[in-house]
Amino acid sequence: MPANSSLRDRFERGLAAPICLTWELTYACNLACTHCLSSSGRRDPRELSTAEAKALIDEIAAMQIFYVNVGGGEPMVRRDFFELIEYAVSSRVGVKFSTNGTRLDAAAARRLAAMDYLDVQVSLDGVDATTNDAIRGDGSYAAARRAMDHLAAANFGPFKISVVMTRHNVAQLDAFEALAASYGAQLRLTRLRPSGRGVDTWDELHPTRQQNRDLYHWLVARPDVLTGDSFFHLSALGAPLDGLNLCGAGRVVCLIDPIGDVYACPFVIHEQFLAGNVRDAGFGAVWRDSELFTSLRAEGSAGACASCGSYDACRGGCMAAKFFTGLELSDPDPECVFGHGETALANRVAVTLPSPKEDHSRRVALTLRSRVVG
Amino acid sequence: MRDLATASLDVTRAWALSPEVSLRDEAFGALAYHHGNRRLVFLKSPALVALVRALENFADVNDALDALVAPNERARYLEALRSLERSGLLRAR
Ligand code: SF4
Ligand code: SF4
Numbered sequence: 001m002p003a004n005s006s007l008r009d010r011f012e013r014g015l016a017a018p019i020c021l022t023w024e025l026t027y028a029c030n031l032a033c034t035h036c037l038s039s040s041g042r043r044d045p046r047e048l049s050t051a052e053a054k055a056l057i058d059e060i061a062a063m064q065i066f067y068v069n070v071g072g073g074e075p076m077v078r079r080d081f082f083e084l085i086e087y088a089v090s091s092r093v094g095v096k097f098s099t100n101g102t103r104l105d106a107a108a109a110r111r112l113a114a115m116d117y118l119d120v121q122v123s124l125d126g127v128d129a130t131t132n133d134a135i136r137g138d139g140s141y142a143a144a145r146r147a148m149d150h151l152a153a154a155n156f157g158p159f160k161i162s163v164v165m166t167r168h169n170v171a172q173l174d175a176f177e178a179l180a181a182s183y184g185a186q187l188r189l190t191r192l193r194p195s196g197r198g199v200d201t202w203d204e205l206h207p208t209r210q211q212n213r214d215l216y217h218w219l220v221a222r223p224d225v226l227t228g229d230s231f232f233h234l235s236a237l238g239a240p241l242d243g244l245n246l247c248g249a250g251r252v253v254c255l256i257d258p259i260g261d262v263y264a265c266p267f268v269i270h271e272q273f274l275a276g277n278v279r280d281a282g283f284g285a286v287w288r289d290s291e292l293f294t295s296l297r298a299e300g301s302a303g304a305c306a307s308c309g310s311y312d313a314c315r316g317g318c319m320a321a322k323f324f325t326g327l328e329l330s331d332p333d334p335e336c337v338f339g340h341g342e343t344a345l346a347n348r349v350a351v352t353l354p355s356p357k358e359d360h361s362r363r364v365a366l367t368l369r370s371r372v373v374g
Numbered sequence: 375m376r377d378l379a380t381a382s383l384d385v386t387r388a389w390a391l392s393p394e395v396s397l398r399d400e401a402f403g404a405l406a407y408h409h410g411n412r413r414l415v416f417l418k419s420p421a422l423v424a425l426v427r428a429l430e431n432f433a434d435v436n437d438a439l440d441a442l443v444a445p446n447e448r449a450r451y452l453e454a455l456r457s458l459e460r461s462g463l464l465r466a467r
Contacts (some may be wrong), residue, residue: 007416010402011403017398019405019414064398066407066414094409117409 009242011252014297017063017287019252020228022266025053025084026073026258027360033136035126035164035205037267040073041362044257050080052279055238056256058285060190067094067117071266073258073360076103082111084293088162089117098123098162100140109150113157113244121162121188122147125180127172135166144191152183160226160287167204170211173218177225186360188226189219191233194324194334195267197361202325210344212335233317233333236310247319249371250275250296254287262286264296267320270354303330304344310337328355343355383435383459385452388467390430393464397423406463413461421447422454430467 028043029036048056060068068088075081076099085095094117101122104112112120122144126132135175136144151159161180163169169176173189178374180187194202207215216234219225219241229243244252251263256262260278263269276292278288287293304310305316325334325345332340383389391397394410406426417423420467425442435455437453443451458464 007402007418010400015400015405064396065406065410066396067397067412092409094412119412 008244008246011248012246012297012300013079014251014293017065018254019223020069020248021060021065021254021256022069022071023056023256024071024073024266025075025081026078027358029073029100030077030102031074031137031140032362033197034201035125035135035166035192035196035198036361037195037198037358038073038269039361040083042261042360043073043077044360048258048260050083052260053080053084054087056278056283057091057093057262058085059089059278061093063229063284063287065093067096070095070097072098072286074100074103074262076108084117085118089115092117094118094237097266099147100136100142104147104150106150106153109147109154109156112151113154119160120151120156122151122229123162123164124164125164126169127175129218131168131172134168143320148183156338158184158186160188162190164190164192165207165215166192167207167211170207170305173215182212186224186226188228189215189231189367190228190323191230191318193267193318193320195320196269199324199355206335208333209337209339212337214353216241216337233314233321233335234337236308236314236337240313240326245313246315247317249273249319250293254293258284262290267318268323269358272323272354277294301330303328304340305332308338308340309334317367324354383438383456383464384466387434388432389429389435389455389459389464390467391426391444391461392465393440397427400424406458408462411462413463415458415461416465417458422451425451425455426458426464429464447448 024038026043026047027040029040033040073096088095096119100262114119124144126130127133132141162175163188170333176187188204192206212234216237220239223242232243232245233243235241235245253265254262255266256278262275262278264273264275302311302316305311317336319329324327327334327344331344334341334345394401394408396407398405404423406415406417412436425438428442429438437447
């Protein structure tokens with residue numbers, strides 16, 4: 001590689017191990033959020049056993065993956081949840097886990113507070129029950145607030161409040177900031193992608209173009225707000241937001257799902273982005289050698305974005321957002337700040353939406369498989 | 375807790391990588407992760423990685439730079455060490 005090639009170019013060609021590894025412990029969940037990226041609900045009988053999960057942690061530690069983002073489903077419904085995260089932390093693999101908070105009672109909060117190398121993110125998608133519960137279900141706002149109260153009472157320290165930005169909560173940014181401050185918590189905002197059950201709800205939930213612009217300026221003024229690098233498509237509006245500003249799928253990011261399937265990123269649970277399974281030859285073999293990851297690391301082309309002056313900032317946006325709205329991967333992001341994604345969508349007469357490979361929703365949901373635009 | 379007296383890199387003292395830090399080699403150099411403050415830092419050259427790893431074998435930073443870094447690169451590497459120190463990755467021995 002040429003000596004002057006930037007770090008980002010290097011990252012686009014992949015690393016020895018991921019920086020951002022998400023591991024979803026279970027598809028089981030006691031909530032049924034309308035935008036759930038993994039269509040969670042029912043436990044999958046093929047879920048990794050405790051012994052398999054520990055062997056995976058051993059491999060993660062050996063690969064020097066410094067921390068894992070643990071999610072689900074609701075990870076705390078696994079009976080061996082504490083056993084696994086305590087095993088990870090004692091193997092020097094830090095744990096950042098996301099929870100809906102329903103199982104986070106006073107005793108659990110005390111147990112979490114006693115652990116090092118652990119971060120907790122409580123999901124909340126509205127600053128009041130009406131906004132939140134419309135997406136996350138009745139009673140979910142009260143449950144998340146109770147979990148936060150327990151963490152605060154146990155002196156956990158600065159936990160995170162994790163918000164998926166929607167059309168209904170962009171106006172609540174300042175209120176979210178105040179809520180986080182009142183707990184001494186950190187605010188974390190992430191982008192809504194049309195993944196999982198989100199494929200059906202993205203159209204009506206994703207922020208408008210004006211709201212995305214407002215969000216960008218709000219974030220630029222607040223570099224301490226965490227974003228998981230998820231709004232880099234908005235960097236086309238001006239100065240780049242903090243972070244790597246690239247699609248890390250298969251390059252620095254990947255997902256291990258509850259049954260050990262490895263996907264390019266948590267937002268692309270679909271066979272087209274399935275790289276392999278940890279039960280075969282382990283995670284490392286999939287990460288290093290899978291055909292899919294090798295091709296994602298090959299020099300990409302800018303596609304329809306080649307003539308855009310902001311391509312260097314935005315890199316054409318999010319692969320998952322394009323795929324699940326029916327765009328080509330060479331098209332602009334559906335939320336392209338200049339509206340080119342909307343144009344690309346509008347120019348397609350019939351858009352066939354891919355359906356998720358596995359749907360673990362508890363009720364048989366009406367899956368919208370195709371729609372006509374335009 | 376950081377001792378205020380060691381809060382900036384004293385080149386006449388002995389330093390080492392903090393025991394809280396893990397290094398992972400990568401083609402461009404290494405990733406360094408501080409498990410305590412959760413900082414992830416990119417070491418963008420293999421020579422810097424070698425220098426950081428070797429610090430613990432030298433009586434002070436000057437000796438390490440003399441031994442491992444060409445004179446015309448010295449200022450650049452010293453600045454890199456200072457920035458690692460500010461991120462809490464190094465500790466005085
Ligand atoms: S045209 Fe492409 S690169 Fe330019 S801002 Fe839109 S999505 Fe980003
Ligand atoms: S597909 Fe989207 S969510 Fe996944 S890594 Fe790329 S930009 Fe991020």
